[in-house]
Amino acid sequence: MSVKTSILLSSVVGCGLIAGMAHAEEITVATVNNGDMIIMQKLSTKWEQETGNKINWVVLEENVLRERVTTDIATGSGQFDIMTIGGYEAPIWGKSGWLSAVDDLGDDYDYNDLLDPIKKGLTVDGKLYAVPFYTESxxxxxxxxxxxxxxxxxxxxxxxxxxxxxxxxxxxxxxxxxxxxxxxxxxxxxxxxxxxxxxxxxxxxxxxxxxxxxxxxxxxxxxxxxxxxxxxxxxxxxxxxxxxxxxxxxxxxxxxxxxxxxxxxxxxxxxxxxxxxxxxxxxxxxxxxxxxxxxxxSWSWNLAIPATTKKGETARSFLKWATSKDYVKLVGESEGWVAVPPGTRKSTYALPEYQKAAPFAATVLEAIMSADPSKPTKxxxxxxxxxxxxxxxxxxxxxxxxxxxxxxxxxxxxxxxxxxxxxxxxxxxxxxxxxxx
The missing domain is CATH 3.40.190.10 (Periplasmic binding protein-like II)
Known part of the structure; x- marks a missing residue:
C-alpha cells in the first residue's frame, strides 16, 4: 500500500469516526426507583457501548415521578426523551397527542409476543403508544x-x-x-x-x-x-x-x-x-x-416517547433494546433468571431457565391475564x-x-x-x- 493510499484511507476512516461521533446523542430517561428499573439502568451501559449514545438517568420515587412526567408532558417542556409511565397514563396521553406512536420498532421486535391484554391497554385507535417494561397484578x-x-x-x-x-x-x-x-x-x-x-x-x-x-x-x-x-x-x-x-x-x-x-x-x-x-x-x-x-x-410500567423529543430515533433504539427478548435473556444471564422483567412477553414464560428459577411464574401470569379492567366491580x-x-x-x-x-x-x-x-x-x-x- 502506498503512503498516499494509506493517508487517504486514514482520512476516510477518521471522517467516518467523526461522523459516527457526531451522530451520537445523549437522551434523558425518567424512570421509577423500583428494582427492575434499577437493573435496566445498570445494564444500559451495554446499549451505550453498542451505539455510542449516552443516557442521562432521572430516577425518582413513584409519586415524584408521576408528578414530574405529568407536568412535563402537559406543558410540553420536553425535559425527557423517554418516560416510564403506567397503563393509566399511556392511552390518555396517547389520545391527547402527547406521545409518539411506537408500533414501528421493526419486524424483529415481535409485537405478537407481547401479552395481548397489556398491548391492548396501551393502544388507542390502532396505534401503540408505549411498550411494556414489566407488568404486574x-x-x-x-x-x-x-x-x-x-x-x-x-x-x-x-x-x-x-x-x-x-x-x-x-x-x-x-x-x-x-x-x-x-x-x-x-x-x-x-x-x-x-x-x-x-x-x-x-x-x-x-x-x-x-x-x-x-x-x-x-x-x-x-x-x-x-x-x-x-x-x-x-x-x-x-x-x-x-x-x-x-x-x-x-x-x-x-x-x-x-x-x-x-x-x-x-x-x-x-x-x-x-x-x-x-x-x-x-x-x-x-x-x-x-x-x-x-x-x-392490573398494572404495567411502560416506556414511552413524548412527542416533544427531538431525539426520536435514539429514543426508539433504547426503547426497543430495553423491552426486547434479548434484554430478558441479558437480565437472566447477568442478574439471575428470577430477576427478569415479568408479565410482558409470552416467550419469557416459555424459557426453561425462568420456569426453573421462578416457582411463582405460572401464578403471576394467571393473575395478570385474569384481571379484567373492563369489569372491575360487582x-x-x-x-x-x-x-x-x-x-x-x-x-x-x-x-x-x-x-x-x-x-x-x-x-x-x-x-x-x-x-x-x-x-x-x-x-x-x-x-x-x-x-x-
Missing amino acids: SFTLYRKDLFEAAGIKMPDQPTYEQIKEYAAKLTDKSKGQNGICLRGKPGWGENMAFFGTMVNTYGGRWFDMDWKPQLNSEPWKKATTDYVELLGKYGPQGATANGFNENQTLFATGKCAMWIDATSAAGRVYDPKQSQVADKVAFTRSPVAVTPAGSSW DPVPYTGVQFVAIPEFQAIGTFVGQQISAALAGQQSVDATLEAAQTQVTRDMTRAGYIK
Missing part, C-alpha cells in the same frame, strides 16, 4: 415457616376475614414481627392501588352509572374500617410512610408475616441476594370479600380500570382520596369523617368537570 405473599409454626394453612383463595385472623395470630411486636404489611403512603398509585382492590372486592365502586361518587357507601366504610384495623393493630409503625419499596424491604428482612402487593415483588423476595426470607416465602391469590371482581389489580360502572378509573381527572381525585385514607390510618380523623370529606370533594370535582349534570 397483585397477590398475597406470606411466610410459610411462620404459618406452619402457628398451625395455620393458607387457602388457595383467602378471604379478608381469614387475613385478619391470621394477622392477629402472627403479630409479635416483641420480635419485631408484624402480622401484615400493606401500602399506607398516600397517592393514587400508592395506597389507593392496594386499597382500590379492597374496595372492589368488598362490593364498592368509585362511581355509579351516572358518575355520582359512591365514597360514603357501606362497602367503602367496611373496607376502610378493616384496612385501618389491619394496619393499625397488626402492621408496622409508621405505615403511612410505606409504599411498595418500603414494604418490600420490610418483608425481605423478615418483618412481615404477610404482604399483599404487586406480583412483580416475587422476583426480589425469592432472590437470596436480595431477601433474607427467600427460602421461606410462599404465595397465594389476593384476598376476596363479597365478590372476586377487581380483587387483584355493580356496573361507566369506567374501565381495576385499581384506577381511566379518566384524566382520576390522578387528582385518587391522590386526594388517598390522602384522606392515610389520615384515617394515622388516627387523625374517623372513617366516617374521612369518607364524607372524600365524597364531598370528589362530587365537587366531577360536577366541575362536567360528568355530573
